[in-house]
Amino acid sequence: MHARDPSITPDYDQDFYAWLVYNAQLLREGRLSTVDAAHVAEELEDMGKSQKRALASHLRVLLIHLLKWRCQPQLRGPSWRVFIRNARDRIEAIVADSPSLGRLPQELFAQEYAKARKYAADETDLPLATFPETAPFSLDDALTEDFLPSEIA
Known part of the structure; x- marks a missing residue:
């Protein structure tokens, strides 16, 4: 990687990583008047949205696998338990x-x-109708470490 000319301010649209490193350094140095505040604020908001999207995604994966566990007992296996555990762990970590x-x-x-x-x-x-329109378990159940739904009666 080539050394960056410190006299050239990285452009947000041309080299996001260089822009990010540059603005982080400006913040560390307390050079607030030089920071690209509008884009920094936008990126901070996007980080928050990203966390919300990640949480929603992990919750969806968890629910998918709990539904599959409930509706296909003959196919239950270690990989489904791993998906369920991983989704719970990711939600907890976020x-x-x-x-x-x-x-x-x-x-x-x-x-x-x-x-x-x-x-x-x-x-x-x-068929979609195989899966209840409302969740057959609560969120608390879904997030409980050892919970696995029983099969359809």
Whole structure:
């Protein structure tokens, strides 16, 4: 990698990484008047949105696999348990890093369940009606370490 000419301010649209490193250095040095504040603020907001999207994604993956576990007992196996455990761990880690997101899983539960239901139908090739329109388990159950739903009666 070539050394950057310190007299040239990196352009946000041309080299995002160089811009990021440069503005981080300006902040560390307390040179606030030189910081590209508008883009820094935009990036900070995007980071928050990214965390929310990641949380929603991990919740959806968890719900998909819990539904598959419930509706396809003959196919249950270690890989599904790994997906379930990993999704729970990722949700827990995101909330631990950003406790203010702790209420988000409850806010997203119904919305992500509706999506998970469709994905589960696609993945299993079972009719959508196989999967209940409302979750057959609570969010607390879904996030509980050892919870696995029982099969459909």
